[in-house]
Amino acid sequence: MEGRRRVLSERNGNVSARILLVAEAPGAHGAERTGVPFSGDASGRNFERLLEGAGLRRRDVFITNSVICNPRNPGGSNRPPTAAELESCARWLRATIALVDPAVVGTIGAVALAALGRIEAHGLALKTDCARPHRWRGRWLVPLYHPSPRVTASHRRFEQQASDWQVLRRLAREVGPAAAAESEPLHRADDRGPGPAERPASPGY
DSSP states (O other): OTTOOOOOSGGGBOTTOSEEEEESOOOTTTHHHHSSSSOSSHHHHHHHHHHHHTTOOGGGEEEEESSSSOOBOTTSOBOOOOHHHHHHHHHHHHHHHHHHOOSEEEEESHHHHHHHHHHSOOOOOHHHHTTOOEEETTEEEEEEOOOOHHHHHHTSOHHHHHHHTHHHHHHHHHOOTTTTTTSOOSSOGGGSOOOOOOOOSSTTO
């Protein structure tokens, strides 16, 4: 990915947003081409619908990725980020979280959830913890599925995802940046005991 254009700018959203959304990587036909996260492809269109359904606008959130350049196969198609790429970009993700200082972090897909586990272990798995708020580094962490057509067809239907996103609507109304570290958790990650984040075999779920 060396030399690729980074997708990290004011186009990612509001740097003072209460909600930070972390996805996997810019898509070859989406953000890598447009420079705007979740735009220009089918995943972006689904994302826009989910965001609107949760009563949120792009200016209400800041969007970033586990890796900030598009990982692709020699043929040009998207591929999952490697462990080395996730590790290399972990400092950028850590710095973004510190800069935005959100009350809520929503991970979009299992790769993003695992990437946060590299910053600080949370012991969560997307399959069992989807849409359940957990405390993580003094914030709410909400695991969500990726809205790609492949995922909505095989792992989490769009209607289910739209229901999952309602937790962001509720947290956006109820939790402010100062309150996030002080309020009682809705569910604690350590109730399940510590454990490594699961890394998927394929991107987006």
